[in-house]
Amino acid sequence: xxxxxxxxxxxxxxxxxxxxxxxxxxxxxxxxxxxxxxxxxxxxxxxxxxxxxxxxxxxxxxxxxxxxxxxxxxxxxxxxxxxxxxxxxxxxxxxxxxxxxxxxxxxxxxxxxxxxxxxxxxxxxxxxxxxxxxxxxxxxxxxxxxxxxxxxxxxxxxxxxxxxxxxxxxxxxxxxxxxxxxxxxxxxxxxxxxxxxxxxxxxxxxxxxxxxxxxxxxxxxxxxxxxxxxxxxxxxxxxxxxxxxxxxxxxxxxxxxxxxxxxxxxxxxxxxxxxxxxxxxxxxxxxxxxxxxxxxxxxxxxxxxxxxxxxxxxxxxxxxxxxxxxxxxxxxxxxxxxxxxxxxxxxxxxxxxxxxxxxxxxxxxxxxxxxxxxxxxxxxxxxxxxxxxxxxxxxxxxxxxxxxxxxxxxxxxxxxxxxxxxxxxxxxxxxxxxxxxxxxxxxxxxxxxxxxxxxxxxxxxxxxxxxxxxxxxxxxxxxxxxxxxxxxxxxxxxxxxxxxxxxxxxxxxxxxxxxxxxxxxxxxxxxxxxxxxxxxxxxxxxxxxxxxxxxxxxxxxxxxxxxxxxxxxxxxxxxxxxxxxxxxxxxxxxxxxxxxxxxxxxxxxxxxxxxxxxxxxxxxxxxxxxxxxx
Amino acid sequence: xxxxxxxxxxxxxxxxxxxxxxxxxxxxxxxxxxxxxxxxxxxxxxxxxxxxxxxxxxxxxxxxxxxxxxxxxxxxxxxxxxxxxxxxxxxxxxxxxxxxxxxxxxxxxxxxxxxxxxxxxxxxxxxxxxxxxxxxxxxxxxxxxxxxxxxxxxxxxxxxxxxxxxxxxxxxxxxxxxxxxxxxxxxxxxxxxxxxxxxxxxxxxxxxxxxxxxxxxxxxxxxxxxxxxxxxxxxxxxxxxxxxxxxxxxx
Numbered sequence: 119x120x121x122x123x124x125x126x127x128x129x130x131x132x133x134x135x136x137x138x139x140x141x142x143x144x145x146x147x148x149x150x151x152x153x154x155x156x157x158x159x160x161x162x163x164x165x166x167x168x169x170x171x172x173x174x175x176x177x178x179x180x181x182x183x184x185x186x187x188x189x190x191x192x193x194x195x196x197x198x199x200x201x202x203x204x205x206x207x208x209x210x211x212x213x214x215x216x217x218x219x220x221x222x223x224x225x226x227x228x229x230x231x232x233x234x235x236x237x238x239x240x241x242x243x244x245x246x247x248x249x250x251x252x253x254x255x256x257x258x259x260x261x262x263x264x265x266x267x268x269x270x271x272x273x274x275x276x277x278x279x280x281x282x283x284x285x286x287x288x289x290x291x292x293x294x295x296x297x298x299x300x301x302x303x304x305x306x307x308x309x310x311x312x313x314x315x316x317x318x319x320x321x322x323x324x325x326x327x328x329x330x331x332x333x334x335x336x337x338x339x340x341x342x343x344x345x346x347x348x349x350x351x352x353x354x355x356x357x358x359x360x361x362x363x364x365x366x367x368x369x370x371x372x373x374x375x376x377x378x379x380x381x382x383x384x385x386x387x388x389x390x391x392x393x394x395x396x397x398x399x400x401x402x403x404x405x406x407x408x409x410x411x412x413x414x415x416x417x418x419x420x421x422x423x424x425x426x427x428x429x430x431x432x433x434x435x436x437x438x439x440x441x442x443x444x445x446x447x448x449x450x451x452x453x454x455x456x457x458x459x460x461x462x463x464x465x466x467x468x469x470x471x472x473x474x475x476x477x478x479x480x481x482x483x484x485x486x487x488x489x490x491x492x493x494x495x496x497x498x499x500x501x502x503x504x505x506x507x508x509x510x511x512x513x514x515x516x517x518x519x520x521x522x523x524x525x526x527x528x529x530x531x532x533x534x535x536x537x538x539x540x541x542x543x544x545x546x547x548x549x550x551x552x553x554x555x556x557x558x559x560x561x562x563x564x565x566x567x568x569x570x571x572x573x574x575x576x577x578x579x580x581x582x583x584x585x586x587x588x589x590x591x592x593x594x595x596x597x598x599x600x601x602x603x604x605x606x607x608x609x610x611x612x613x614x615x616x617x618x619x620x621x622x623x624x625x626x627x628x629x630x631x632x633x634x635x636x637x638x639x640x641x642x643x644x645x646x647x648x649x650x651x652x653x654x655x656x657x658x659x660x661x662x663x664x665x666x667x668x669x670x671x672x673x674x675x676x677x678x679x680x681x682x683x684x685x686x687x688x689x690x691x692x693x694x695x696x697x698x699x700x701x702x703x704x705x706x707x708x709x710x711x712x713x714x715x716x717x718x719x720x721x722x723x724x725x726x727x728x729x730x731x732x733x734x735x736x737x738x739x740x741x742x743x744x745x746x747x748x
Numbered sequence: 749x750x751x752x753x754x755x756x757x758x759x760x761x762x763x764x765x766x767x768x769x770x771x772x773x774x775x776x777x778x779x780x781x782x783x784x785x786x787x788x789x790x791x792x793x794x795x796x797x798x799x800x801x802x803x804x805x806x807x808x809x810x811x812x813x814x815x816x817x818x819x820x821x822x823x824x825x826x827x828x829x830x831x832x833x834x835x836x837x838x839x840x841x842x843x844x845x846x847x848x849x850x851x852x853x854x855x856x857x858x859x860x861x862x863x864x865x866x867x868x869x870x871x872x873x874x875x876x877x878x879x880x881x882x883x884x885x886x887x888x889x890x891x892x893x894x895x896x897x898x899x900x901x902x903x904x905x906x907x908x909x910x911x912x913x914x915x916x917x918x919x920x921x922x923x924x925x926x927x928x929x930x931x932x933x934x935x936x937x938x939x940x941x942x943x944x945x946x947x948x949x950x951x952x953x954x955x956x957x958x959x960x961x962x963x964x965x966x967x968x969x970x971x972x973x974x975x976x977x978x979x980x981x982x983x984x985x986x987x988x989x990x991x992x993x994x995x996x997x998x999x
Binding site: 158159160161162164166167176213214217218220221222223225226227228231232233235250251253255256257260264265267268270271274280311340341342373374375376377380381481484485488489490598600601604642643644645647648649650651652 | 777779782788794798799803822846847856859873876883886893
């Protein structure tokens with residue numbers, strides 16, 4: 119029998135980004151002993167990379183803003199594929215979640231009246247993003263981290279032990295969720311540092327593991343974005359939904375190669391940056407889709423006027439939702455109108471003074487200066503699409519975050535699906551983390567309170583989970599995990615990337631089968647002490663499962679919508695709006711099915727103009743709505 | 749691809765270790781972290797290294813490069829000559845776990861010893877009002893990415909393990925300063941900075957400011973103003989002398 123440490127908690131939170139930490143605060147508030155699992159050091163989670171801001175309709179800059187406008191923008195951005203209940207909760211609760219951060223010590227940029235300042239962003243009708251320069255994610259993660267520490271200080275004052283109620287397990291990776299009699303009973307993990315195994319006994323597990331970008335070659339995600347939570351949920355019997363919807367952020371760095379994919383914040387465009395092709399044309403005017411013609415300017419003069427007079431001018435098309443801009447850049451580059459390194463030009467130097475650029479976009483200035491030798495106060499940046507965010511994720515109950523089909527499993531943040539539909543608006547991610555992190559913490563607390571006795575862990579399950587985790591040390595072949603990972607990323611970029619075709623995806627699914635077989639035989643050298651070769655071998659299994667879910671979901675959906683664009687089905691089809699592609703795991707492969715959601719209630723549908731609804735809904739869906747034809 | 753670089757990497761664990769030389773390919777525009785990753789993928793799969801965002805935002809990949817505390821992701825290879833050997837070693841102020849990874853738990857302990865932000869009790873969430881010019885001072889310190897390079901370079905603890913219990917280090921002096929300058933924080937923090945966190949042990953050599961990848965003026969904007977406030981409350985001959993001398997110099 120293998121040796122391991124054993125810990126008992128009421129709730130285990132996997133992931134220490136914004137969603138995980140917010141869930142932990144809520145779970146502790148309900149009196150639960152809470153463990154937080156962090157794959158990196160505490161405070162390094164990918165949330166730190168968020169730049170632009172947190173969307174919340176506080177109305178500090180334009181008092182016309184309110185939750186209904188935010189809800190409408192979110193549904194439009196997601197092309198109505200969103201779980202409307204999640205979009206509703208998110209729009210209603212995000213202002214409270216932002217104000218709460220100030221009581222934890224966050225210091226946002228201010229308006230002249232001393233309120234939290236709000237900035238413009240793609241797809242948001244009014245200035246809505248609370249921000250700190252272009253380092254809002256850092257502020258969020260540090261604030262949450264410091265709030266957790268402050269709670270530990272309170273616990274220390276009361277019990278003499280900082281970790282009596284919340285303990286952070288840093289640099290620990292979970293490999294398997296354990297279940298007993300169909301319910302969650304705990305999880306197995308290993309310390310990255312020592313390679314020693316750790317068994318957690320916990321009746322509730324909250325997944326807050328973030329994204330999947332590492333399945334793609336060009337990505338803004340760090341090494342942590344290997345889809346661990348997506349894979350853990352699938353293997354525990356949960357469902358994923360919307361996995362075909364991947365957001366390719368329009369502006370990643372394209373040069374130098376070593377930083378290809380690193381994010382260039384949307385605030386550059388929100389603050390006045392324009393996109394031009396190699397001919398000097400502001401090409402976004404050529405790409406305004408019919409559903410958005412009412413909201414976007416069709417001349418440069420009107421677009422330029424919007425920055426100072428938004429009441430009388432429509433928005434510049436650079437601020438269309440991310441999927442639209444990413445596709446436009448892709449088309450320009452393919453048509454031979456790209457920049458020298460295969461992107462397009464993003465220029466903020468023509469509109470803003472060097473002082474203003476350095477004040478509003480300090481980390482962009484720093485990033486380009488230090489990594490690319492480009493001074494953005496004088497020169498244009500070269501940018502192109504980068505895999506940034508997965509809209510798809512664990513199918514959950516909107517109000518509690520409870521994963522469908524697995525009692526005791528919860529999910530929040532990027533790993534959960536539904537909230538953003540087919541495309542997420544910038545700024546809606548940080549608010550998502552806070553709103554649904556809190557709700558998952560509450561959901562887990564209620565679940566634990568209602569549980570008679572905690573399910574006991576079975577020794578045989580622990581043993582078999584450990585055997586799976588050490589398997590790469592006994593790999594049958596000389597296969598190198600790094601090499602398989604490299605091939606996977608290239609393949610996903612080429613065959614299931616920003617523009618997709620049925621035949622290529624079928625090919626991708628075949629290749630994934632072959633890669634899965636090779637990954638099983640990966641062999642690792644060295645021992646378990648901080649061994650990255652072993653870590654990547656285990657992460658690779660997750661990336662393969664997630665990639666399979668993406669490829670199969672994308673093949674299933676025969677239309678183009680948001681973060682899913684098919685060359686063979688180039689238009690949006692209202693028939694598909696009502697259909698949600700769900701994936702599950704049958705022990706050896708991913709399978710797909712189609713589900714529908716309950717229709718949007720009248721009070722939400724009536725927030726839209728009937729003419730707009732006609733673009734998205736089927737006639738029979740419209741007939742069921744008592745929308746007053748306004 | 750560009751050229752073959754000579755990299756000298758420290759390999760070992762808490763007991764012992766040594767520098768190992770490797771020849772690694774370097775491509776255009778690459779940083780030290782790219783080269784370390786190529787080494788991992790092609791020659792030393794079990795080389796331990798901590799990293800995360802690869803964009804200078806998370807502060808994970810802190811090491812010493814040719815003896816200087818740096819982030820690997822922000823150190824471009826073209827800052828070295830092609831025939832120059834680049835030496836990468838773990839942070840010296842913290843115990844080695846393996847290869848380039850050190851045990852930085854000291855910093856997390858210190859973080860716990862500083863009382864958290866305490867907001868005004870008469871204001872509800874949403875009622876906070878602060879002027880931009882007032883939050884700006886604290887915002888400078890909140891740019892900190894917790895790379896701990898300042899802690900690593902600080903000579904009070906770099907080679908003086910015995911000072912660690914009573915010295916929080918520059919990273920936490922800016923944390924205290926940030927809270928102290930927060931327009932709505934209710935606690936008085938300067939006395940504790942001096943008496944519990946070792947502010948007086950700092951003799952303002954500015955090494956921390958020099959290595960900060962976020963260019964935070966740790967010494968000038970956080971440590972010196974706090975020392976001055978301590979002096980306001982409590983006579984401190986060292987600081988008084990330091991101030992007098994430095995004033996005379998600049999005159």
